[in-house]
Amino acid sequence: MTPWRVALYWAPEEDDPLHALGSAWLGRDAASGAALAQPELPGLDIAELTGDPRGYGLHATLKPPFRLAAGYAAARDATAALAARLAPFDLPPLAVFDLDGFLALRETAPCPALHAFADACVEALDAHRAPPTEAEIARRRPERLSETQRAHLARWGYPYVFEEWRFHVTLSRRLSAAEKAVVMPAVTDALGDAPALPRRVAAISLFVQPAPGAPFTIAERLPLRG
Structure with missing residues (x-):
């Protein structure tokens, strides 16, 4: 079956401790699709805080x-071809940051390779992307975007690419100051x-969403071979 979106x-490798701990924090393992018990928050x-x-x-x-x-096969093959020409590289240590009110893991040092x-x-992969619908564009609230972000939305279907992109592993919804005081240390x-463990970026993880509203899962990790 062709997925609705890819x-x-x-994503951290399955033998990386971050995979198990981060998945447990979110309450779901994207590799297996299994629901996981989450820590308690006083x-x-x-x-609810991690639902999105x-x-x-x-x-x-x-x-x-x-x-x-x-089609999926063409996109998968294009991803494999891209991975074949990209070389693995070291990811800087990560840490929890407040990213515009969301908590996220971010790199702690510049990484041009990233x-x-x-x-x-x-x-x-852009040739494999169907153009966004008017409703999909409207959900991005283009009236609130900068001129550069609107141009990216029109050209690439997403405003936060290239110079607007920031590496982040999202860990929560947007939090109030009081919520952040509890969630950040937790x-x-x-x-x-x-x-903060040393890790190599050695693959592109191809995620799939089978239907609107369904959770994303890892279909395949395509190794970097450049």
């Missing part, structure tokens, strides 16, 4: 979710030392 993401509903990122799985976006223009990786994913404790 996306190119970075006075807060962790399932849980549906997408533990990941950082490279090529945002898109509907297919030419930005080049995301740029390549956006460009190489997620930092739950993830422990795992975010």
